[in-house]
Amino acid sequence: MIKSKILEELIDRWLTKVGTLVAIFITFRGHNAPGGGFAGGLILGAVFVLQYLAGQQPTIRRKPILNPERLLGFGLLLALVTTAAPLFVGGAPLESYIWSITLPQIGKVKIVSSTFFDFGVFFVVVAVVLLVLTFLGTRGGAISHEPTDGVG
Amino acid sequence: MVFFAAVVAHFAVAVLALIGLRRRPVIAACAGLVVLAGTALVVATQAIGATSAPRKTIEWLPLLGFNFTFQVDGFAVVMALLVSLLGFGVLAFSIAYFEHDATFTRFVGLFMAFAGSMTGLVLAEDLFTMFIFWELTSVWSFLLIGLHDKSEVARRSAVRALLTTGAGGLCMLVGIGLLQNQFDTTSFAQLRDLAPTGTMASVAASLLLLGAFTKSAQFPFHFWLPGAMAAPTPVSAYLHSATMVKAGIVLLARTAPIFGDTGVWRWWVVLAGVITMLIGGWRALRETDAKLVLAHSTVSQLGLLTVLFGIGSPYATYAGVAHLVAHAIFKAGLFLGVGVIDHELGTRDVSKIGAARRAVPVSVVAIGACLLSMAGIIPLFGFATKEKALVALLDAEFGLVGSIALWGIVAGSVLSVAYSVRLLHALVRTPNDSASHDQHHAHHEASVLMRSTLAAPVVVAAVVSLGFGFAASTVGSWLVSPSSALDVKAVSKLALWPGINDALLISFVVIAIGAVIGWKAPLESKLAQQPRGERVFDVVYDSTIAGAKRITAVIQPGSLPIYVGITLLLVSIAPISAAFVDGFGSLSGLTSGTALEASVSIIAIVMAIGVAVLQSRFTGAMFLGGVGYAIAALFALRGAPDLAVTQLLVETLTIVVFLLALRAMTRITTRPVSRFPQITRMFIAATVGIAIPLLALAARDARTAPSASQDYFARSVDEAGGRNVVNVILVDFRGFDTMGEIVVLAIAALGVANLVRAAEQHRRAAISVKEVAGS
Amino acid sequence: MSIWAFALIAVLFAVGSYLLMERSLTRVALGVGVIGNGVNVLIIASGSDAGEAPIIGREGVLADPLPQALVLTAIVIGFALLTFLMTLAWRNWTITGNDEVEDDVEDRMITRRAEQTEKLGDVPHPEDVQT
DSSP states (O other): OOOOOHHHHHHIIIIIIHHHHHHHHHHHHTTTSSOOOOHHHHHHHHHHHHHHHHTTTEETTTTTTTOOHHHHHHHHHHHHHHHHHHHHTTTTTTOOOOEEETTOOOOOOOOETHHHHHHHHHHHHHHHHHHHHIIIIIIIHEEEEEOOOTTT | OOHHHHHHHHHHHHIIIIIITTTTTHHHHHHHHHHHHHHHHHHHHHHHHHOOOOOOEEEEEGGGGGGEEEEEEEEHHHHHHHHHHHHHHHEEEEEETTTTTHHHHHHHHHHHHHHHHHHHHHHBBHHHHHHHHHHHHHHHHHHHHSSSTTTOOOOOHHHHHHHHHHHHHHHHHHHHHHHHHHHSSSHHHHHHHHHSSSEEEEEEHHHHHHHHHTTTTTTTTTTHHHHHGGGGGHHIIIIIIIIITHHHHHHHHHHHHHHHTTTHHHHHHHHHEEEHHHHHHHHHHHHHHHHHHHHHHHHHHHHHEEEEEEHHHHHHHHHHHHHHHHHHHHHHHHHHHHHHHHHSSSBBBTOOOOHHHSSSHHHHHHHHHHHHHTTOOOSSSSHHHHHHHHHHHOOOOOOOHHHHHHHHHHHHHHHHHHHHHHHHHHHHHHHSOOHHHHHHTTTTTOOOOHHHHHHHHHHHHHHHHHHHTTTTHHHHHHHHHHHHHOOOOOOHHHHOOOOHHHHHHHHHHHHHHHHHHHSSSOOOOOOOOOOOOHHHHHHHHHHHHHHHHHHHHHHHOOOOHHHHHHHHHHHHHHHHHHHHHHGGGGGGGGGGGHHHHHHHHHHHHHHHHHHHHOOOOHHHHHHHHHHHHHHHHHHHHTTOHHHHHHHHHHHHHHHHHHHHHHHOOOOOOOOOOSSOOOHHHHHHHHHHHHHHHHHHHHHHHHHHHHOOOHHHHHHHHHOOOOBBBBIIIIIITTHHHHHHHHHHHHHHHHHHHHHHHHHHHOOOOOOHHHHHHHH | BBBHHHHHHHHHHHHHHHHHSSSSSSHHHHHHHHHHHHHHHHHHHHOOOOOBBSTTTOOSSSHHHHHHHHHHHHHHHHHHHHHHHHHHHHHHHHSSOOOOOOOOOOHHHHHHHHHHHHHOOOOOOHHHHOO
16 A cells, blocks of 8 residues: 555645546536546546555545445436336437526536436446445455464 | 137137146036037137128238138038047046046146137148148147156157157248249149149149148058057047048148149059058057057058048048048047046057956947947948948049058958958957956046046947938038038038948958957057157257267367357358369459558568467467567558557557556466367368458458448538548448447446455455454 | 457457356455456447547448447446456355355256266165155
């Protein structure tokens, strides 16, 4: 594990924040340029990996994420709801709806309903990385580093 | 349609017997009797009032031309009547026969299912419908032969019968498919109007013949029928003499007008029939088990029917229908009669059944009458029909094949007289040891009701044989409608006394010679050998099973690497052989590629070889990552930035995962496998490495339609509001796939979590065991 | 398809299948990884010609997006599969002290039974012996 105060600080202050922003940005712009939920999720996952390698718990805004399984379920549910939602307004499953709204300062923004689906994918990918880090990483490591004499 | 309802009613009773009335089989049997009698009544009234043949089509797969079509013409009526009336008699007989037998429930269910299938078969108007019921009868027959499933002999015979008739059925299905493909119909009437000719028609006809021959036990498939006698007597009487084995004859009768003049059809049918007739007759003369005598005589009589329908002249068709009816009646009577004797004496040995004269005199007289009908002795019905057969063949003008048929039938008739007389001789002779009979009889006190129930169907069969004989001309007029349904010209009549003619003179000579042979034929002769056909079948069957076991032993030695190796080798066979067939011309289409692409590819190749060569786990993981990064670069070069980004991130995470897992593995290098030689593995790897790129090349060249993506390009902005088509495909056009994919991701991640939890539990348990041991 | 893509697919599949035929689960996982890369390259190379990124509005000939979408999901699924496999190998190690796949005992028994049958004839089923 990396044991450097400066590095820890660096990761904590900058990388996590910038990384999270980049991940969300990549996911958003995926509809029109390279990127998307898979890439965005993997970027945020990479941020957590760096945190883990620095000996920290995966955190967002200084709050550790304790239950990645819940995040996994949330991502799946989000994708599923987006899939099924058009059924309730008389459309076909996964049919896209496009809204144009004007935001102050930014101007006209087009929002497509399938972006929510992409965020479902995003959360699932993030949760998968987190699960691997918590289980194979932290809890598995605890087993691996025990003395193995006489067992197994 | 009422006929269809009748068929369904059979199955309903079958279900009732097998599920609802398991403990009261007699009630189920009575319900079955009602259904059978009702069917007979419906069919009979139909036959009397009919001016045209009613038809009914139930659509199943109209697009493929597969429908259930039933037509109740004269021939169907007479066959359906035989099926339900004989079924009635045999089922009534079985109530007494199966007294105190636990298998009766199953018997009733299977019996009714069989009767329903058989009724469907004879009412079928097209080959496809017929095939469905045909296969059903094969299955029921298999289950009924193996009714006593604890007996090795019964099981083996059942398997033999099923595999033989099943193989024939499959040939028939192919034939039906060819006809459907070529002529767009499988209906008998439409095929007859089309009068198919040509190679395809001959092939289809031959395949249908294979089906008919296996079902009706014609040479060289005659062996399974005697083996089927392992079944209880009612099964043998009904399925293997009177009804199911007639299915092949029905098929012949229905297809003779279609294929009679196609290629060598007639030659093949007549030769098979004559050979079968002679083999069956000869073996019937030598068997010592009365039931087997009857089995072989059935084979022989089926040969006679095959010849008659194979000749296919109007007279022969008429004679065939008449003899089919006569045979069904006397053979059912004979089988049930032997069943009575067996039930009474506990033996069917022809040297001992003479004792039955005292035990069941009425049945013995009835059996005698049926035997005389089988021998073709005046005034029984068998005489009239066999005379008609001889007249028909004397009359027919088919050159050499006609003469073969005629003299074959003459020789066959000598044999059939001989085996009938031999059985008669066995019945009238006083057996050597009558003691065994008394002993057996002492503890076998069946009630009077039961014994008369047993005897009644036999007596009825005898009376009908005799009555039909005396009323030959009337019965003959009834048979005009059935035979003219097959062939409009097949209008003739039967007579008790046809007057002196060539046929009658031949008959006298036949009866005289046959009677002498039969009376002199030894009753004790032992057949040490299993019949040859059966032996051939067993050798083929056993060596197939042994071969399968040997192959299993070689390809499934329990080692996972070897399984994987075999699978990989088989996977690569198809592309490589395809490349050898098509040539390697597609290789010339390979382009040289850019320098950048070349360098990135070479890096990936070197890294990949490194993964294989280096034994250290850690280095292997690093090199795998290297391969991934190189490929990410390749994706970027090919215009796939999405892939490049994803691949880059995934490879990084993969390395991390490897590192996390490898922390525990204290031995750095892996041991090479021992049981699977290195050189073999390299060979298989090389084969796969050659096969798969060839496949990729072929797949690329095989494209005929434009890519589906053109549509996606057109719709992407308007419908999905996105310009990155890859992403739009993922989240919109093919969103369902992505949905499934993230579910897979979730499951894999939960799997990882639970594997770790399981390891924790295991560790805790191990520690607590150690603590207990330590304290 | 360029000669380089062809050669790359060949090597990746050969190496991957060579590793799949090993006993060590770690090596098998490496094999799955290599072969997975091979499949991805195969789909891209045989499914479309090289071109610009398939983003509407770009100049030039655009590459076919459909194979790319297929491969994108395949990459991520491949990661999940590898992770699972490595966890399996890891768990095997923590419990048994190695990561090797054992022989299937049941399959060996079938082989032995077949050999026996050939020597001694068909062994009757226990149910038949009772009756």
